[in-house]
Amino acid sequence: MAGRYDPQTFRAPTFHDATPAFRDGGDSPRAYLERCLAAIAEREPVVKAFVTINTEGARAAADESAARWKAGRPLSPIDGLPIGIKDLLETRDMPTEMGCEAYRGNFPKRDNAAVSALRRSGAVVLGKTTTAELGGAHPPATTNPFDPARTPGGSSSGSAAAVGAGMIPAAVGSQVGGSIVRPAAFCGNFALKPTQGGINRGERQSTSMSTHGIHAGSVEDVWVTSMAIVRWAGGDPGKRGLFGPATTPEAVKPSRLIVLETEGWPDIDDATREGFARMLAALEAAGVTLLRRADHAWIEALEGAIANGRSLCGSITAWENHWAHRNLVDEHPDRVSERAKAVLARAEAMDFEDYRRLLVEREAAQLRHAALAPLADACIMLSCPGPAPLWPGDRPGQPLAPRPTGDFVFNAPSSMLFAPAFTMPLMGVDGMPVGVQLMGQQHEDARITAMARWMMQAVTPVVVA
């Protein structure tokens, strides 16, 4: 059954263009919030994007924001922005359950650094969005906003679905393998997975390639929300943090883009392959030169260095999590999923020298990527191998489906390269969203955002029936 998504007509809610009316009283943050609450009332029973919604707290915050806008003193460009927070991040006014039975009722009265920064910027922290268990693969009940039989992707399932369903204009997600870009691509979001270390992860520093990132309905809201967080929370400890202007960079046309195949190339379905080819043809028609693996030995070298990226990302992260997950399973043996236990068992079969070998591979791939800087402005690739897959749920007694939230094969590269990736809802395949992403060199977050802005202006989204 086809979904109901059309990339040429679909518009997710946006915030950046609503704020001028907050000054003159034509609109207000409170009225904006009420529209979100109405959308939630309509869509949430099927989409199930939220774990907790703090309606009263949000209304109070929106009223305070309204007063600031009327007085001409907003705290930031996102003052009044209703936002969802992935339920891995601590919030002082809502529990943090991490999609895991072992954390049911967990309620530390603390704000993650990014959440604290959002509040200082005036954002309205509306609710906690669902996550796959512990940021892994075991899915929440959330459904895809364009077809409830399909996954919204994961692990930032609720953040992507809430934006795609038009319930909120922006949400915070996080990624270690593909947990921002993939669900964003499945749900028609824009999203920036920043350079590793770009946005302070607060209490969540335990893995070497996870980042916070923003899902939103427009390039502009992704960027200004990211920078508003960095204004107060900075980057990870010891890291340089995100660079760029507080306002969205002007559109910049790329001269040359490298088309990366990645190890996912054989897995692309026919319709998506056709759509991506048409997208690339449109870029060439617009005057962008495309380079491919056959065109240059250095591109082929990067393709080779990331050809095992999915396995590499999975193993590195499983190792880095294994002490914490062992403690959790020992304390709550019946409240952690079999999926998470299987990952733990795999990690416990590794040793530190195995892990070190993977770090060397990752570092080598990063060097191969850095070597491409003089060749092109950025890399372009699919954000997922096709539309969100159907997800009927696990069946008792059957083996666990390997990837219930979809395949992160197109997301492992930016994760392992510590590179920024900006995904755009530029394709519709079988009535479902499919994302296309730009990946830049480390710290070129603003540069790929400028090019993403150009692409949204210059390229018509592709529809494949």
Next chain:
Amino acid sequence: MAGRYDPQTFRAPTFHDATPAFRDGGDSPRAYLERCLAAIAEREPVVKAFVTINTEGARAAADESAARWKAGRPLSPIDGLPIGIKDLLETRDMPTEMGCEAYRGNFPKRDNAAVSALRRSGAVVLGKTTTAELGGAHPPATTNPFDPARTPGGSSSGSAAAVGAGMIPAAVGSQVGGSIVRPAAFCGNFALKPTQGGINRGERQSTSMSTHGIHAGSVEDVWVTSMAIVRWAGGDPGKRGLFGPATTPEAVKPSRLIVLETEGWPDIDDATREGFARMLAALEAAGVTLLRRADHAWIEALEGAIANGRSLCGSITAWENHWAHRNLVDEHPDRVSERAKAVLARAEAMDFEDYRRLLVEREAAQLRHAALAPLADACIMLSCPGPAPLWPGDRPGQPLAPRPTGDFVFNAPSSMLFAPAFTMPLMGVDGMPVGVQLMGQQHEDARITAMARWMMQAVTPVVVA
């Protein structure tokens, strides 16, 4: 009043030389533990090094270790080692109170990655050792084992004091500014503050220049304990971890050492200055060439780059902790010290660009240090400006003493340079210990350990009345 320490006769308990007798039944881990418990019974009422002691758990672990040694199957060279764990690190069988009223009764049933690795190595986790509040400057009740009127140093106060008092042969400490090397130097310990990232900090990843490190009564026990942890816990996420053999490196005589003054040079007391000069003269007499800031422009450049190290370390760490500490103070306003609140206020007056400037300074200093690699085998410097200061406690109504656990002026350099530092109890001044340290290039932990071993064989400890 003079203390009772003589570096030429004092011997802290050692473990590496006890294990041969575990095989033939002449001694046993249980008997070793009982000797520790007897020392604790004698010294602990005054020294107050422990927050919690798990006597029964330790006896059971020691009995299991004894059986392994008798069967000829010890898990590692430290199987049976009674060890103390700084009370910042989580332990599944004891509370983790972090020297802070707000954490009174905090008891997560989890093991820090290093603690988990110690257990897998067969070590006997005997107790939690005191820490200055949250690893900062507000002192615990612990006293110096050589003079109860003086501080043991901090923040690893209990780890250093317990080893110095002969209660245990080894303890885990941690350092962000000077929290391993300084208390070790005040308490007659050996200690290795490893290369940044060398030992996995587990749940404690939130600052960019903290490390776990080992306090012990000998070079050998420091090294084998460090490597036993790394065998199972590795380094920090994404970091290469400690390199070196599982057994202690053979002694290596350095050819050339750089004498670093640091910003602490004017603060050294006269007796300590005389003692250090005699120590350096002994090295020259043994054939070691010494280089100083006047000898080479690159050395002067490093001295310049670390001349503000104390302030730089303090500000970076205060910034990195400030979200977590703000949450804590908001939740428990009356259960956090005024000292910690003053640091928090200073951090909250910074912004992210201030922090970034400090990162640039730190990185510049690291480049200056790396440039010295071809000049010499290592740097040598005092571990503290003199013996542990008197600490009569805060006086109500009076301003807070600025550094109740002593000055970390000689410890900031290795912290900000991410460099390994090995401190040795090579001086006695006024009947109190004063440490001397070797600092190596990043990842030269094994190399400075080999040189430390040589120094302990080749140089007679200096006594200044």
